[in-house]
Amino acid sequence: MRYLTRRLVHAMLLLLAISFLSFALLQWAPGNFFDDMRLNPRISAQTVDGLRVEYGMNRPFAVRYARWAYSVLKGNMGFSFSYNSPVAPLLWARARNTLLLTSMATLLAWLFAIPLGIWSAVDKGKWFDLACGFSTSALLTIPDLLLFLVLLLLAVRTGWFPTGGMVSTGFDHLSLWGKIKDVANHFALPTVGLAVVTLPVLVRHIRSAMIEALESPFIRAARGHGIPHRRLLFRYALPAAANPLISLLGFSVATMVSASVIVEVVMSWPGLGPLMIQAILSRDVNIVIGVVMLSSVFLVAGNLLADVLLFVSDPRIRVE
Amino acid sequence: MKHRRKLWGALILLAGLHGVVLFAGFFAPYSSSAQDRELPFAPPTRAHFFDIRGKFHAHPFVYGLKDDPKNFGAYETDFAQVYPLQFFVQGSRYRIAGMFYSRLHLFGVGSPGRIFVMGSDGYGRDQFTRFLYGGQISLAAGLIAAAFSVVLGIIIGALAGFYGGWIDDVLMRGGDLFMALPWLYLLFAVRAALPLHIAEWQVFLLLVAVIGLIGWVRPARLIRGVVLSAKERNFVVAARAFGASDAYLLRRHILPQTYGIVLTQMTLLIPQYILAEVTLTFLGLGVGEPMPSWGSLLSSLQQYYVLSSYWWMFVPALLLIPVFLAYYLAADALQERLKTVPL
Amino acid sequence: MLKIRLPKLSAFALVGTIVSSLFVVSTASAQVADRMVTDTPAGHAGGRIAVALRSDPKTLNPALAEDATSRDIIYCMNADLIHINRETQRTESALAKSWSVSHDGRTYTLRLRRGLRFSDGKPFNADDVIFTFQVYLDEKIHSPQRDLLIVGGKPISVQKIDDYTVRFQLAQPYAAAERLFDGMPILPKHLLENAYKNGTFAKSWSISMAPREFAGLGPFRLKEYVPGQRIVLERNPYYWKMDTAGYQLPYLNEIVFLFVPSEDAQVIRFQAGDTDILSSFSAQNFAVLAHKQETAGYHLYDLGPGLEYNFLFFNLNDLSSKNLPQIARKQVWFQDVRFRQAVSAAIDRGGIVGLVYSGRAAPLWSQVTPGNKLWVDSALPHPARSLDRARGLLKSAGFSWKGDGTLIDEHASPVEFSILTSSSNTERTKMATIIQNDLSQLGMQVHVVSLDFSAMVDRLLNSFDYEAAIMGVASGDADPTSEMNVWVSSGGTHLWHLNEVKPATPWEAELDRLMNQQLITLNYERRKRLYDQVQEVVAQELPVICLASPDILVGAKDSIGNFHPAILDPYALWNVEELYVR
16 A cells, blocks of 8 residues: 555656656757748748747746646646647547547457467467467568558558548438447557557567466476366466566556557547647647646556556565 | 577578678669669569560560650650670779778669669669668667667666665656657757757767667566566575675576566567667658668658559568568577576 | 408509519619629539648637638638639739729728628628728737738728728838738627727637637638537528529538648548548649549649749858857858859759659749749740859859869868758758759768758748758749748848848849839839849849749549639639539
8 A cells, every 4th residue: 555655656746757857858949839930921020929929938937837837737738829729628639539549459459469479379389379470570570650551551442441530521410320330430440550560569578478487397397287288378377477468568558648649640530649740840839748748647657557566466576 | 409500590691681781882783872863763673584575595684664655653664775684793882891992793784774673762763772771770770779778778677676665666767757758859859959060870870879768668667577576586585695795696696587578678679679760760850861771761651652653662661571580580599598598 | 272362452552562672672682783793604502522631720710820721711711802813813802892092002992892791690891891900900919911911111001981981091002902902801890899809819719619609701601610620611691702693602511621631641531532622732642643533533633833932042141140150161152152053053953843743843943933924034044954054153163173073162171061951841851862962963062951840940040050951932922022021131031141131232132122112013014024133133143042843733523513723822722612513
């Protein structure tokens, strides 16, 4: 219990530190939101300067940080220059879409990775293991971006899947069931793509951990005892192999907000990814910080989860 | 022993690949920046043994290309232009290992014929040449960045796991902080803040170092997890009771437990960092023109028209597979080899 | 069967009915008469089209909108007093039925159409116009429109003469005065006046507001906005244009704007049939789509070069207050016009057109593109690429070559510099790579430095820490006055040398004189001669080395009728009220 409270306090402090450092980093990069306007020959420099003053961009760093922190407490999370509205409502809508995508993809990936990894480890050196090893290596070498583009190409050429977005043009006129089917149709491809991309690393780690567990002395002893193979696998080897896998699970949760950036951009899925990239390129500072904070919350939560699970599952750690 | 053969096989394969890349100047028919503006996006040149009349020639040859009038941007074979394929030819000058000059190339065809083994890119530059030269940069980058990450990961992860307590907290929270920072932004900021006069390759190495520095967190966490449980093992406790120092324990008993994880991480990281280089180049933060790297070769595929019309631009992606497989094979073999070393 | 008994009308009642109905008819036709009749072929009513946009709009407030997406949507929802017909590039009447100009060219009296209503049904009159310009001119609002309304150093003034007549006064005669009114949508006083008085105008009409709080005089009004996905506009039942058959425009019931962030994704969705119109995409994607044109039910249009011009320029800023000794040293080369002319002579513009734009562009030697038919100087020489001429120019400027071909200056320093481009613009980066290769044939060593857009702009405008850069300007309008700030020495976008207190060179003084003169010359022929001279000075002195202008490319499904794309923005939707679905 003490451990948990200690970690929670740390988590809070960490989030504070992240917000401060991110804010500082964002000021360091040259350029600001109004650069685009500055290059327009029809708008004078005075107008642009006036706008900068109005949005408080000329105030000192500490003041701007304090104002932003206050805005977070009020629930607005700062003000976006691009959208002319508080950041919070923009974030929630997009975050919901992103989380839908990543949670489904993570589930799918783990669902396939566990049996594949275990089977590879058990059948080490045989054809299944080699085939699996080859395909995971192949998938790992292909850049994510390329894979998503190829999937998109597939969608275009075959017409089996929609080529982007979350809903079709006539969405409003659909029944409830029609709406659900429409959204599911649209997110099939991005989800599968994301799952395929996260799969190889998981499989390799699971396989590696299982192999180590299976070759350790106590398993050999248990085998010698005559314990049936399946029980050996799931009740003895798997828990022993759990240690690195738990860290990986924590990592999966931690990256739940940030992992889908590329797939969202390629497939026009309206999540946090495109929002973030556009905000970075146009220097809309408050949106960037908002997204960073949200993904930090997940990061911290994921790591916390992993540490707690490790603590609970591996008795060897508790002896301290 | 079987794993010894496997290990040697993998190492020889890797050495061969790296050797070819090192001597890119010899194996490649052209220089990496030579543009042929008449032939952008030309398909791979086919070598023929039989001419159009069906006659066999022992000496292979290639045909020239001319614009296809029906299809803007495409080419058709010009059977009137015949260029024999020659070996050990004199061509553009290049440096070997940055020191010696040479003009000898393994193969080539007489001008204005072109031999594009892997086709040409949007500027009419030979993709095969650029793949070989690009390997020099990308492989070096991957190795350096991966080494950085893993070394950092070992140090931090071992310290955190071994000492526990507040050291563990500080280091792991530091890791969280690291992962949470908008690294994309950090890279933009770093690149933008650099003075104009740094040589391009230095910029690239700096950026690679930055990615390597960012990437220590996952290996560190994994290693920490293993160290945490390893240090409570009986033999460690026993050694400690015998008066072994922390350093001895780490070196002799605990760290060897992590080798499996370390190797897995390393083999996964090298290709990942090469892929990170693709992302950097995509965002404009990578190596500048006209220096080739595997990242810049692949980045043109992000554009839909390239992906859907010019299939040969995909070949560098496919060629990466054997390169990475060689690494994975070596890693697997190493892992097994180390297993048989008694603790 | 029911027998309907007709009421007996007395003579008075009959006459009264006839008279009153005549009265009703006459006033109704007086209202109908003030509608504008378009002369395009009639189409069918109904239907919906989908168009892709790059991002969400930032605001739907015309006084605050500056980015392209917001402006595209605002265009469909609003109307202006005098409109520029994108096809003919000339002005035509819009909300102002007619207007007259005083002798001295400084007073414009506009007569508004009567009986028009906003999309929420409320009537439109001169009060709305006065209010609109009051908002645009208010310094505290910081509207981008304000700068356009400053003529001769003073903002234009506007007075109400009566409910349907307004008078504008300019401080000096202004050649493009009529064109000012295009892109100045008229705001509804009844909806925005309170916000303006309370000082909350900047927050009004943000995209998070409910559709019924918006109103405009355009063909469509807001129906629905889903952040990150789409914005839906529906037909404005009070629109003031009708076709020759008397049908009230627009034909379409709805327009759906989808937010698709990348050009490739837009092309893919167009190909898949998700969107009906595709506007401004690259030449390479044109080739991909063109293959399937015949069978896929859409057609592509190459409209020839637009108004965008891309150029290479050198840092000629005054660096005395900055600590940039290396760049200052190189400026000695950049400031010599023969150096710039040599660079221009060595650049393979044909290669740029062929490799960067697959041939769908026009090479440029001055800033006015062939697409700008009214203003291009057709007598301007277009010297072919010549490395010999370039070498001759360099030699006369004191440069020479070492044994290995490297170019060195008088102090034997090798000529080496970097070209800055924006990493998000692949075309300009490609141009830089081609130029790098071209100049290497002169013995110059050129590096291409690709930074993200904001970082690049910071160097160009603030720190001046760059040597050369490639930029492009996409003029909003064909008229030269839209480029004043680029060519006038005190202008904010006089990129190669900013913050000039007075013109730094005689030819820049000449440019100032010519540009200011054409501003107030009302006669087109005389203005054309002045502007021709501007182009000649630019081509001779090369403050910017113009490279190429891309063609405007659009595509539409065959089912879209009245589709007449033009090279002025908005290319495909400028006549959105006339579009229909077959």
